[in-house]
Amino acid sequence: MLPPASALATTTSGFLLVLSIAIPVAGILLAFTLGDRYVRQVALAVVPLGLAIAGAILLAVPQGGGLIVYLLGAWSPPLGVALRADGLSAVMLATTAIVICVVAVFATTDFRPASDARTSFAFWILLLAVWAALNMIFVGGDLFTLYVALELLTFAAVPLVSLDGRAETLQAALRYLVFALLGSVLYLLGAALLYGFYGTLDMVLMSRVVSAQPGVLIAVALMTIGLLAKTALFPLHLWLPSAHAGAPAAASAILSGLVVKGSFFILLRLWFDVIPGLPSFAAAQFLAALGTGAIVIGSVVALRQERLKLLVAYSTLAQIGYLFLMFPLAVNAVGQLETGQALAAGLLQTISHATAKAAMFLAVGSIYTELGHDRITGLGGAARVLPLSVLTFAVGGLALMGVQPSGAAFAKELLLQEAMRTGQWWWAAVLHAGGMFTTAYVLLVLAFALAPSDQPIAPIQTALPRRDLAALALATCSLLLGLVPWEPYLPISHDVMPKLFSRDGLAKLLLSVLGGATLAILLNPWRHPLAASSGWKAMGKVLEPLRRICFRFGDLVDKADSILRQWAAAGISLLLLGLALAVLMFAAN
Structure with missing residues (x-):
């Protein structure tokens, strides 16, 4: 799974791992800023972007020899924190993105701000939060x-x-x-x-x-x-x-x-x-x-x-x-x-x-x-x-x-x-x-x-x-x-x-x-x-x-x-x- 010899240095495509977590989190912050009237639009804008990032990681893993790495703050473990993605991570990131996209399409009629603003706001925020947490699990080192x-x-x-x-x-x-x-x-x-x-x-x-x-x-x-x-x-x-x-x-x-x-x-x-x-x-x-x-x-x-x-x-x-x-x-x-x-x-x-x-x-x-x-x-x-x-x-x-x-x-x-x-x-x-x-x-x-x-x-x-x-x-x-x-x-x-x-x-x-x-x-x-x-x-x-x-x-x-x-x-x-x-x-x- 994780080859130890090459897992302690940032690789070329490592920034994609940060984006896989940061994009859903940014969507949550933007939704809180704009309010419940625009939460669905923000979520639906984030979803295809997150799917594209998952697809990019899926393509980058084989090109990187089966592993891509990003060291947060350029500090190597054990002092720093590493994000890593191998083949298992890549396919789970892609699967999660696909399921999230389908659920988002399905939920557009169920969770509309016009019908129930409070429930709608909660659902779309939680959907993005689940996505960010899962991506962190899949790339956490x-x-x-x-x-x-x-x-x-x-x-x-x-x-x-x-x-x-x-x-x-x-x-x-x-x-x-x-x-x-x-x-x-x-x-x-x-x-x-x-x-x-x-x-x-x-x-x-x-x-x-x-x-x-x-x-x-x-x-x-x-x-x-x-x-x-x-x-x-x-x-x-x-x-x-x-x-x-x-x-x-x-x-x-x-x-x-x-x-x-x-x-x-x-x-x-x-x-x-x-x-x-x-x-x-x-x-x-x-x-x-x-x-x-x-x-x-x-x-x-x-x-x-x-x-x-x-x-x-x-x-x-x-x-x-x-x-x-x-x-x-x-x-x-x-x-x-x-x-x-x-x-x-x-x-x-x-x-x-x-x-x-x-x-x-x-x-x-x-x-x-x-x-x-x-x-x-x-x-x-x-x-x-x-x-x-x-x-x-x-x-x-x-x-x-x-x-x-x-x-x-x-x-x-x-x-x-x-x-x-x-x-x-x-x-x-x-x-x-x-x-x-x-x-x-x-x-x-x-x-x-x-x-x-x-x-x-x-x-x-x-x-x-x-x-x-x-x-x-x-x-x-x-x-x-x-x-x-x-x-x-x-x-x-x-x-x-x-x-x-x-x-x-x-x-x-x-x-x-x-x-x-x-x-x-x-x-x-x-x-x-x-x-x-x-x-x-x-x-x-x-x-x-x-x-x-x-x-x-x-x-x-x-x-x-x-x-x-x-x-x-x-x-x-x-x-x-x-x-x-x-x-x-x-x-x-």
Whole structure:
């Protein structure tokens, strides 16, 4: 990731890194100066400029040998602060800029000063603040800069949850804030311990001297658990469903698509850049096991939701779990983390989820706006009345399912290759099961949306087509990510793409679709509009005993989820996970 030999001097294009942070910040200051009447115009002027800067960085990284650097004040670390961007930074900067642009286009009709000046002003300011904080995370070169950026991201994201001012959204925002601050305290404690040992928090300098001392292992465990709390990895998802489901559509797209990626990206920097030799094979397996729990719990609960937005929110919990399957697959024969195909697959999955899930939340927002509800069982006829919104949801869902040539399909194939290469077949089984679960809740929604309605359905409000077209473009991007030439930025072999369209690749997709359809029938408790037909009745008689077993299993998962989202259970989980991770690292070192 970050080559240490060339990371301590400013490079030719280094000023672009400063601009990536300064431009959104300048937009915030200008908006405060001009007032709420012009905040939307300022934000919409900043958005294309920020996108151009992200594109320039994307082009500059390969030309700079895979790394561009800027030393603030021309002071080298450890006295100064360095901004750095490698291939991972470049693609995350570009992804963030694209998602921000689409959300801005979508939000132009929802957040207008003429309709609600206060809410509109808050949204556009917070949108730019989230962008600036994320860019700082992606280019930050030391652990304290990342901490500052992470806190700025939290304080910008929390108000997005409660923009409408309702009591339940205020409560969700408070839960998010308190739990995120708890994660921040753990991260900061770990960073302070590392600084006490080495006198620097610069990632390149620290990677040269870090060793398996007891204090260092404790620091790494604290920082890791703090970041997991902010990422909302199971079972530390106390805040995620209510926060993502209660926010406005544009805010939910930002929260689910981008905000949780900030803390995950810092975790990648910590484990792969700073301490690649310290995490044990058992610790990596532990993270992937938590990811597996997220996939199962999040998917099962998603299949039982009455509201579409809550389904997509719990889908986010499940997809976050996917990101952690890369860790054990990145451990080499001597127990060190390698920056190889497993890491590339994790980043591809991150990008695919960011684009697809943001598009799906925007589509759900359009459906809610035009129908006045988002009840899954009440979506009959929606595909005829709201074709663009349903198409956007479908395309985003197909991208998440891993339909070729999506980024998720590319990432899954890379992870499966690594699982077979390293002999970790159990993670290949998890990957296939996760694909089936994803297919299940996507097919469930489409089955209701494509079914005929019992009575005439008419939109209560007509949205502008540009909103849906922008969201559809973002979903299409996710579906075509596998066609992007990633080699200048990520360590990907050239033989993966042909395998996606091979007979084996199509067989895997068919297995995922058939398995997902079966899970959707067995696990969801809702009656489909076509259930009265003779074919459905015959199939229902055959599957009814199995459905009852699955329904009871779903009840148990629902109860477990409700318990884990209580403060006492979340606090105990945080403590136990921290202890378990520390023990695993101590045992290996």
